Every structure is written in structure tokens, then in C-alpha cells.
Amino acid sequence: MQTKDFTDLSQSSPADVQAILDTAVYLKRRRSQGINEQALAGKTLAMIFEKPSLRTRVSFEAGMGELGGRAMYLSRDEVGLGSREAVQDIARVLSRYVQGIMIRTFAHNNVLDLARHATIPVINGLSDLSHPCQAMADLLTILEHRGRLADQTVVFIGDGNNVARSLAQACVLVKARFVLACPAAYAFDAATIADFGPAWGSAVSQVHDPIAAVTGADILYSDVWTSMGQEAEREERLAAFAGYQINADLMAAAGDRAQIMHCLPAKRGEEITDEAVESPASIVFDQAENRMHAQKAILRLLLADDRDAVLTAAAGAAGLD
Numbered sequence: 001m002q003t004k005d006f007t008d009l010s011q012s013s014p015a016d017v018q019a020i021l022d023t024a025v026y027l028k029r030r031r032s033q034g035i036n037e038q039a040l041a042g043k044t045l046a047m048i049f050e051k052p053s054l055r056t057r058v059s060f061e062a063g064m065g066e067l068g069g070r071a072m073y074l075s076r077d078e079v080g081l082g083s084r085e086a087v088q089d090i091a092r093v094l095s096r097y098v099q100g101i102m103i104r105t106f107a108h109n110n111v112l113d114l115a116r117h118a119t120i121p122v123i124n125g126l127s128d129l130s131h132p133c134q135a136m137a138d139l140l141t142i143l144e145h146r147g148r149l150a151d152q153t154v155v156f157i158g159d160g161n162n163v164a165r166s167l168a169q170a171c172v173l174v175k176a177r178f179v180l181a182c183p184a185a186y187a188f189d190a191a192t193i194a195d196f197g198p199a200w201g202s203a204v205s206q207v208h209d210p211i212a213a214v215t216g217a218d219i220l221y222s223d224v225w226t227s228m229g230q231e232a233e234r235e236e237r238l239a240a241f242a243g244y245q246i247n248a249d250l251m252a253a254a255g256d257r258a259q260i261m262h263c264l265p266a267k268r269g270e271e272i273t274d275e276a277v278e279s280p281a282s283i284v285f286d287q288a289e290n291r292m293h294a295q296k297a298i299l300r301l302l303l304a305d306d307r308d309a310v311l312t313a314a315a316g317a318a319g320l321d
């Protein structure tokens, strides 16, 4: 990858995404053969969590272990980002102890400030703005299940939130189509639309009729209607998103070839029904597994001393050319 950090896909190129996917496919295949090269032996990842997590925490921690390194969990109260201590001081101190930082936080500026002041790689494990690690796992999952990424149509039903924004950016980078089906008040904001540049209106679009949106979709994607930090808006959001649920009616409108994804955790019965999560069309648990493979690739490319070696070994593994 061309950058020190992995903070938002607006900083990534198609070549970066290809390197991550090639490496992820390669590492996943090697792992299935019982081979986990210890490329991060002696290295430590500090993980700052200002919000709860299951997948992100466990997949990063287990992934570091499989690569021969270790991960350290730091809670919000311990670190006191910007309250107990200034972000730039935390960045400088951690840079003296460990070889990488993963942060899950509210304000995206915390991620950027940390990256700016740290001399080591900083990885965004979710901010209010974006969730780029999730989007890499999502692409890996789509690739595995559809055989290709270019020209796939991903329809995200719900809130134009962090997960939607990163997935839309990821789709542009691999020449897939992304449609956000959302209530008007929960659409992408002007800054996000401006960031899409010429892709807006072609590769990326938004509509307000979920049934029309899903016709011909390859992927139906959903996330919670109320993200972490928005709990006070829950009642208002429940009302606004009624009709934006992935359920039997929406699956029927999409047709047989559509597969179902969700970044999890899901509020079953709200944005997605039990029936949809459990249906044969659902690939949500493969998707959850792929968090680990995609993140091992990111860690290997950002933290290892031999990243050129893995790039050579993994070249073409994802078959994107």
C-alpha cells in the first residue's frame, strides 16, 4: 500500500485494494493449508476502543496472533482520548512502544490526528465517518461468492452511515455499482457526495424506493438503523426506516440471484428479519469470517518488514486482473 495508514478509502487507490485482496486471498488459502507465516513476530498492535465490538476486536487480536504478533486492548476509560490526554501525545507515546495502532472512535478527526502524529501505521477500526476494514472484508466476500467484483450491483438498504459510505467507496475502486436505498433524511451528505466525484450518479447513486432499488441486485446489504452513539435517536429512526427492512418481500423483489450481507451486529426484526439472516441466500457469516482475513492482509502490508515478499507471493491471487 502507498500510505502509512489505513484510515479511509478516500486515501486508497485501486492498486491498494487489489494488494489487500490478493494478500487476503493468499493468507486465507495458506491458513486453510495449516500455514501461518510469523511475519509479525515480535510486533504489537495497540487497539483503542471507544465503542463496543465483537468482530473487530476478536478478528484483529486473533489475526495478530496468527501472524506471530500480539494485540493489546485499550478501553475508552483507560486511554481517555482527548480528555485524560491529548491525541497527539497518545500518538507519540504509543509510537515508542508498539508497531501499529488500531482505533475505534466517534469523531473521524481522532483517527486522522492519531495518524498525523504517530510514526507507526494507524488503522481505522470504525469511526462515525467510515469503516474501511469492514468494506475490505465485504469485497472479499462478494468476490468469493460471485466470482468477480467488476459490474456487481450492491444495494445497501438503510442509513447512509459509516458502513454504507466505505462500501460505496470500495465499490468505486473495484468498478462495482453501489446503490443506497434510504429515507431522504438519511442519505449521503454533501461532502460525501462531493468526494465521490464523477462516480456520483453513475457507479454510486441513491434512491428512496427500496423495492425498485433491489430489482436486479447481486447483493442486498443492511446495517443497523441506529449506530453506536445515536441511541437517543432510536425511536425517530425506527419510524423513519420502516419499509427499509430486508425481509421476504424485498428478497422476492430482488429475485433469486441476490445474496444477503450485513456487517453485524444485526437487530433482528428491525433492519433484517430472522428469515433473511438464516436464508440460503445469506452470506453474513462468511462475511464476518472475512474480517479476519482482510485485516491480516492489511496488518501484513502495513506492519511487516517483508511486505514486498508477500506482495510477490500473493500477486494475482484474487484474480482481479
Ligand code: CP
Binding pocket: 052, 053, 054, 055, 056, 057, 126, 134, 263, 264, 265
Ligand atoms: N462489524 C463490526 O465491526 O462488528 P463489531 O462492532 O462487533 O466489531
Ligand code: NVA
Binding pocket: 126, 161, 162, 163, 223, 224, 226, 227, 228, 263, 264, 265
Ligand atoms: N453503523 C454501525 C456499524 C457497526 C459495526 C455503527 O456504527 O454502530
